[in-house]
Amino acid sequence: MLQDERLEAIVQYLNEHERIDIETICDLNHVSKDTARRDLIKLEEGRKVIRIRGGAKRPLLSNEVYNYDQRMNMASKAKSKIGKFAATLINDGDHLILDASTTVQHLAKHLTSRNHNIVTHSINIANVLCQREDIAINLLGGTLSHKHQAIYGSRAIRNVQDFMVNKCVIGTCGISSEGLSTSIEEEGLLIHEIIKRSEKVIVLADSTKFNKTFFQKACDLEAIDIVVTDKEVPKNVDEVLSHHGIEVIVVPEEES
Known part of the structure; x- marks a missing residue:
């Protein structure tokens, strides 16, 4: 087994x-204790483990920060599948309120x-939506982030308080027992207000987002109604979501 596969x-x-523990790593990857320790050192250097x-x-805390183009290219097939469903x-x-998540952008394309x-x-x-004459677009005012588009x-937070909608559809950097969180402070504050303006909260999260917690909290789990994802949710997170009465939808694979 190659090191990347072991990691x-x-x-x-x-x-x-x-x-x-080291013994579990040895059994999992069929390696010696020395190799298991070297693999952990490599993972710690990449901030994947402590x-x-x-x-x-x-x-417990993730420090990943990506710009818009990087986010658009990450897990793109999973995001497209989630957005389409x-x-x-x-x-x-x-x-509707649609946030600036790249997964939510896929929803807009398939609407x-x-x-x-x-x-x-x-x-x-x-x-994406401006060519749709049957859709009225209300673009929030405020400061444009070039990095995150x-x-x-x-001003955006004050703006969104003027609306009340049936549903908001949002993405997230991380979803865990702590709730939804993001690496962008301004986004977390805005999402918190968006949720308060919505009768139903739908979260789109590909499988890489689970068991991650970031610097800025967006909301507690009890604020969420539905989570749409592409793979089975890790057992520990699934139990917490179930406890809060959140409907989890795993999008089936498309037939080829």
Whole structure:
């Protein structure tokens, strides 16, 4: 087994369990203790684990920050699949808030329902929908982030308070027992307000987002109604989501 494969196996194990010991790594990857320790050193250098006596544990805080283009290219097939399915959850005439998530942008591309009033702070989602004459687009005011291709700031937060919608559809950098979180402080503050303006909260999250917690909290889990994802949710997260009465939809693979 190549080192990259061994490291991925350790990370996948930690997605299901909080800790892993050296003996488990040896059994999992069929390696010696020395190799297991070297693999943990490599993972710690990449901030994927925190080494502890006799093994490692999953980091509680993630520090990943990506710009718009990087996010658009990450897990693109999964995001497209999720967005396409999530579009079927939207009914004709729904008033919506769509956040600046790249997964939500895929929903906008696949939206076939009609006669919507849509609020968004994403200039890319506005551009995707601007050819639809049956959709009224309300673009929030504020400060444009060139890095994230979205509008943030106190003006955007005040703006969104003027609306009340049937559904909001949002993405997330991380979803864990702590709730939804993001690496962008302004985004977390805006999402928190968006959720308060929505009757139903739909979260689109590909499988890489689970068991991750970032600097800025967006909301607690009890604020969420539906999570749409592309793979089975890790058992520990699934139990927490179920406890909060959140409907989890795993999008089936498309037939070839």
